[in-house]
Amino acid sequence: MKEDYFTEEFIAEMRERYFRPRKWEKVRPFRNAAVLAIDLQAYFLRPESRAFLPSAPRFVPRLVEFYREAERLGVPIIFTRHFHRDDIMTRWWGGNMPRDDPLNGLLDEFRSFAETVIEKRTYDAFHGTELEGILRKLHVETVVITGVMTHLCCETTAREAFVRGFNVVFPVDGTLTQNRFFHEATLRNLSHGFAVTSLLGEVLEWLSSG
Structure with missing residues (x-):
């Protein structure tokens, strides 16, 4: 089920297939944005973990730069x-993810960016957390979803953000999961009813254009 799929060719194909320019034009005026960095823990991104995602070595540097x-x-x-x-x-899932397990800490590469960290216990980052309150206090209009896994916590959080009235940007190269099929299924669904599926680079161009 797991594969190293996160290639430049895959990213270009997903952008070509699922990016909707007219949806992007509807979101672009709402530049008061926040980035959500979902579950970037060693548990998913270190080879010694049973949950390691094979494309992590391709994915992590891209996200660090973003x-x-x-x-x-x-x-x-x-x-x-x-x-x-x-x-x-x-x-x-047949097991716990204990809070005190070192593998459940954020990956070292991301720690310097993590001034605000919200702890959650299910797929939805809004459920039982202070996330919505933080976003409202910051007057956020648009959330940019990044992190792992594409089809579980990232997709669920994107849907919930939309339901709560936030514009959602879900970059095709901003999340990672176990294989191309899970990744594409999320993009297919979200691009239809919930989110703009652009590239990370396009998001940065937009954020810097205000």
């Missing part, structure tokens, strides 16, 4: 950190 530029532009970056114990997530 965060560096977003930070330079003064765009807030809000991180989430997932853990769960003895609940439905445990039953579904």
Whole structure:
């Protein structure tokens, strides 16, 4: 089920297939944005973990560069950190993600950007957290979804953000999952009803144009 799929060819194909210019034009005026960095934990991004995503070595440097530029532009970056114990997530996945496990900390490459970290216990970063309150306090109009995994926590959070009235940008190269099929399924669905599926570079051009 897992594969190293996150290539430049895959990214270009996904952008060509699912980017909707007319949707982008509807979102572009709403430049008061925040970046959501979903669950960028060693658990998913380090080879020694059972949940390691094979394309992580391709993905992490790209996202680090995006965060560096977003930070330079003064765009807030809000991180989430997932853990769960003895609940439905445990039953579904067959194990806990303990809060105190070192693998459940943020990957070292992202720590310098993580001034704000929200802890969550399910796929939805809004459920039972202070995320919406933080975004409202910042007068955020648009959220840019990045992180892992594309088809689970990232997609669920994107849908919930839309329901709460935020514009959603979901860059095709801003999230990662286990394989191309899960990744594409999310882009197919979100581009139809919930989010603009641009490139990270296009997001930076937009953020710097205001």
